[in-house]
Amino acid sequence: MNLQHPIERPHLIGSEVPEKPLPILKAFRVAKQNMLATIPRVAYREPFWQGAALFGGALLVSDPQGVKHLLLDNVANYPKADIERDVLGAAFGDGLLVSEGEKWRTHRRIMAPAFDFKSLVSYTPAMTERAAAFAEGWEARGTGATVDIAAEMTQLTLQIVTRTMFSADAGDMGDMVGDTMHRGQEQLVFSLIDLVPVVGKWHLGRMMARVHKTFSALDAAIYRLIDARGRTPANPPRDLLDRLIAARDSETGIGMTEHEVRDEVVIIFLAGHETTAVALTFVWYLLSQHPDAEARLHAELDAVLGGRVPTHADIANLPFTRMVIEESMRLYPPAPGLATRQANDADTIAGRKVKKGQMVVVLPWVLHRHEMLWDDPLRFDPERFAPEKSAARPRFAYLPFGGGPRICIGAQLAMIEATLILATLAQRFRLRLAPGPEIELASRVTIRPKDGMAMLLERR
16 A cells, blocks of 8 residues: 555645755744754765854764764763753753753652553553543534644643543643643743853843743642642552652662652653644644555554554554554654763764764754655655564664663653554544645744644544
């Protein structure tokens, strides 16, 4: 079956690649909305690209062995750059996304049981329950209704993560979490000006102060819940918050402080709803453009599920559903800028010399569209992720969840959630792009359609 011919491929502003480096003033202007759109074509053709002074002289690594060296083999030499720690820490604190060294290792051990197989299975009923209820809401709107699929997927994944995280308290927290995350990300605008000495530090300081203020109400609510749970007599964990509060390091027996639990909760919110929502937004977009792939997805869902709500046990029997999600995350990685690291000592990465103190960058957006690594990289082709093809591909050529010891702890949870949501909704609906203006991409911590993505509901 031919999956390669779209019915229409509207131009996504911000996904185009400039043939040459942009003039400095235009680069500043473009980067304010989407820094990825300033990266020239040569970066998609060579294993390394040395950014100009405008980019702080950072070295972009797109060679899989080089990425492996950076993220795994010599990871100790490449801690997160101060600018990345400052920017992300302003919103998300010092949790797994930001922390380094022994603190990161300790928290990873403490949190691991909350993401083991048994725990993952326990979270799935909340996912399918909310997805099924969401489908009923779409039914009520009727065929031809217009929805902003980016907003819809954000709302659904937010409902799921708040139910999974807070259980009985989910209704009280959902709107606050959604509003805070949205406003916080809008304020987390990393600009090229942040690399300018003196001025950049002042600009970052003002931005971080705004972000801290935005998160203050959510922080207070989370601390109240943590305190209330701590005063409740010991019971089996009801939800993820209980698990984090009760968790103890397997080596030291020490748990996390309230502040540390807060930091991890906020990061789980980001990873647990924002990135999954982004992935699903572009799944729907790509399916709308590739009817053959959409038909194959529908055939698999019909054969395996026959109209019923999926369960965790069904996921193993939905390989093409997973392949669609994986290929969508290749073209539109939810976290397009994975790592900005700074070399502690001089080093050599896949034959390329790195100076002490130099910034080294890995961008899944570039890696996943690189001409050395992917045949016809801009083509949507879920078959790239057939088991035999995935096995033959370098491990560090595809990094939707990162790689090495810092790979996202919730990677399996995110894939389960995305698969169950897509399986539940795509059984009953297909979506088509609504007429309207061109879609523009915005890149913050995640990448999203800047003004949403209007689509038309169509009952199957």
